[in-house]
Amino acid sequence: MFLFNNSIVKIPYPENEPVYSYAPGTKERELLKEAINELKSQKIEIPLIIGGKEVRTGKLAKVVCPHDHGHVLAEYHQAGEKEVKMAIEAALEAWKEWQKFRWEERAAIFLKAAELLAGKYRYILNAATMLSASKNVFQAEIDSACELIDFWRFNTYFMQQIYTDQPPYSPKPTWNYVQHRPLEGFIFAVTPFNFTSIGGNLPTAPAIMGNVVVWKPASTAVYAPYFIMKLLKEAGLPDGVINFIPGPGSVVGNLVLKDPNLAGIHFTGSTEVFQNMWKVVGENIKNYKYYPRIVGETGGKDFVFAHSSADVKKLVTALVRGAYEYQGQKCSAASRAYIPKSLWKDVKELMVEEIKSIKIGNPEDFTNFFNAVIDEAAFENIKSYIDYAKESNEAEIIVGGGCDKSVGYFIEPTLVETTNPKFKLMEEEIFGPVLTVYVYDDDKYEETLELCNSTSPYGLTGAIFGEDRKAVSVALEKLEYAAGNFYVNDKPTGAVVGQQPFGGSRASGTNDKAGSYLNLIRWVTPRTVKENFDAPEDYRYPFMSEE
Numbered sequence: 001m002f003l004f005n006n007s008i009v010k011i012p013y014p015e016n017e018p019v020y021s022y023a024p025g026t027k028e029r030e031l032l033k034e035a036i037n038e039l040k041s042q043k044i045e046i047p048l049i050i051g052g053k054e055v056r057t058g059k060l061a062k063v064v065c066p067h068d069h070g071h072v073l074a075e076y077h078q079a080g081e082k083e084v085k086m087a088i089e090a091a092l093e094a095w096k097e098w099q100k101f102r103w104e105e106r107a108a109i110f111l112k113a114a115e116l117l118a119g120k121y122r123y124i125l126n127a128a129t130m131l132s133a134s135k136n137v138f139q140a141e142i143d144s145a146c147e148l149i150d151f152w153r154f155n156t157y158f159m160q161q162i163y164t165d166q167p168p169y170s171p172k173p174t175w176n177y178v179q180h181r182p183l184e185g186f187i188f189a190v191t192p193f194n195f196t197s198i199g200g201n202l203p204t205a206p207a208i209m210g211n212v213v214v215w216k217p218a219s220t221a222v223y224a225p226y227f228i229m230k231l232l233k234e235a236g237l238p239d240g241v242i243n244f245i246p247g248p249g250s251v252v253g254n255l256v257l258k259d260p261n262l263a264g265i266h267f268t269g270s271t272e273v274f275q276n277m278w279k280v281v282g283e284n285i286k287n288y289k290y291y292p293r294i295v296g297e298t299g300g301k302d303f304v305f306a307h308s309s310a311d312v313k314k315l316v317t318a319l320v321r322g323a324y325e326y327q328g329q330k331c332s333a334a335s336r337a338y339i340p341k342s343l344w345k346d347v348k349e350l351m352v353e354e355i356k357s358i359k360i361g362n363p364e365d366f367t368n369f370f371n372a373v374i375d376e377a378a379f380e381n382i383k384s385y386i387d388y389a390k391e392s393n394e395a396e397i398i399v400g401g402g403c404d405k406s407v408g409y410f411i412e413p414t415l416v417e418t419t420n421p422k423f424k425l426m427e428e429e430i431f432g433p434v435l436t437v438y439v440y441d442d443d444k445y446e447e448t449l450e451l452c453n454s455t456s457p458y459g460l461t462g463a464i465f466g467e468d469r470k471a472v473s474v475a476l477e478k479l480e481y482a483a484g485n486f487y488v489n490d491k492p493t494g495a496v497v498g499q500q501p502f503g504g505s506r507a508s509g510t511n512d513k514a515g516s517y518l519n520l521i522r523w524v525t526p527r528t529v530k531e532n533f534d535a536p537e538d539y540r541y542p543f544m545s546e547e
């Protein structure tokens with residue numbers, strides 16, 4: 001199984017996967033429609049995958065289309081205590097071989113996975129994401145196809161960068177070098193519902209670096225991950241390197257987190273869940289064999305801040321895309337905006353016109369820009385914020401606000417204006433298509449930047465719009481810690497692997513930047529080796545000699 005190769009090989013220089021258009025008449029459109037029809041015509045059964053084997057528990061849960069919740073796409077088996085133990089054992093068993101694989105072999109597996117996804121799996125993964133997460137074709141393509149392909153191509157490249165990073169100096173007669181070993185133990189990957197690519201990246205980033213993984217996907221995102229497991233097997237990933245155990249977060253999480261062999265957590269999801277996981281780790285710290293690495297990207301309250309010199313059309317496009325693409329269910333989505341009084345009339349008029357033109361419905365109809373939110377719990381939570389705004393005398397719904405869950409979980413793109421810059425909707429993450437605007441006096445630019453910086457506990461993404469360079473510079477300075485991904489005259493969403501490493505700090509996470517060497521470096525434990533080619537033979541130092 002090992003490649004005997006005495007050459008120093010190089011990973012191909014990665015390039016971002018092109019985004020297909022799916023315009024009428026294109027081949028990709030035809031293939032995607034075929035894949036959608038195929039998935040819709042069947043109800044599949046999704047097993048757990050432990051040590052490469054399919055495991056069925058009989059404790060079944062449903063996968064439905066959020067835009068048509070009567071349509072069941074699959075039933076999946078849920079893990080309990082027995083399966084959690086089996087998954088950890090299978091991972092630890094696989095560790096013995098996997099950590100010995102040469103890095104070129106690991107790279108080859110993930111580069112092949114990228115090609116499989118760029119080719120025959122592209123349509124199945126996109127169709128699965130459209131149907132089970134309610135994404136339009138463009139949102140599916142940039143996520144489940146392009147971003148995941150990019151993660152695999154770029155991460156293998158970054159792996160090589162990490163391995164080549166060596167101590168700069170070895171004075172004669174010594175040779176110093178660093179071996180970037182995988183962690184001892186297993187990594188617990190816990191993934192969110194909203195990005196298939198994050199689902200694929202969190203277990204594979206540690207695996208690329210030679211680690212073994214127990215993967216718990218979100219209960220609302222089991223469908224597309226199941227196809228990722230199939231793809232990885234076809235790419236040659238050995239059994240047991242990644243073990244797939246869907247199940248209730250609290251049940252699976254608590255069991256895994258207390259295992260003494262836990263070497264790391266790779267999490268993306270809400271701040272609350274992450275903080276609880278950290279707490280469990282803290283409470284069990286004496287029981288672990290190693291200090292678990294904790295990497296988590298969590299919530300956001302992302303902002304767009306406009307200066308009076310902003311271009312109104314560009315600002316409005318960024319607000320509409322930033323707030324309403326994928327129904328605002330991106331951790332990076334614009335959910336609060338600060339607009340100067342001098343621009344508000346024009347911005348408001350154009351926003352209302354644009355929002356009213358947004359076509360809402362099933363993603364299978366490619367003319368729809370906007371689809372459903374993920375499930376009933378999300379629907380009720382988002383609606384509660386809209387109801388709160390409706391009832392408040394500090395806010396007004398400018399457009400939208402309608403909610404209907406009779407067929408699918410549909411919430412209209414909603415624009416709220418508030419007179420209170422600390423209004424609840426300006427502070428808390430809603431994770432839905434609700435954008436709240438605070439209109440400020442033009443001459444209070446700097447004070448309002450400070451307000452923006454101190455309003456929410458998060459620090460994920462943000463954007464400044466303005467043609468006046470001095471105003472942009474002031475914003476860059478005043479908002480230095482307000483966002484881990486900061487945009488100048490661009491929307492705060494849509495980071496691309498290899499271009500804008502992604503993540504935030506404050507309550508938004510550990511900022512270990514997905515899609516960069518900064519993330520991969522968390523999955524190695526370096527050993528420094530000093531070889532001495534001419535070791536001293538006398539313990540005495542020269543200064544001790546007699547004159």
Ligand SMILES: NC(=O)c1ccc[n+]([C@@H]2O[C@H](COP(=O)([O-])OP(=O)(O)OC[C@H]3O[C@@H](n4cnc5c(N)ncnc54)[C@H](O)[C@@H]3O)[C@@H](O)[C@H]2O)c1
Nearest residue numbers: 191192193217218249250253269270273297298299300331
């Ligand atoms: N910063 C980022 O890069 C980023 C990216 C995507 C999503 N997010 C955040 O994710 C959230 C939305 O995703 P979600 O609804 O899937 O989040 P969530 O926190 O509800 O769930 C995330 C994962 O945690 C699991 N989980 C829940 N309770 C658990 C427990 N006690 N122990 C272990 N695991 C547990 C869930 O089953 C799921 O797999 C938003 O807050 C969003 O901002 C952040």
Ligand SMILES: N[C@@H](CCC=O)C(=O)O
Nearest residue numbers: 330331332493494495502
């Ligand atoms: N990386 C994505 C957000 C991921 C979170 O949901 C973006 O930049 O929009």
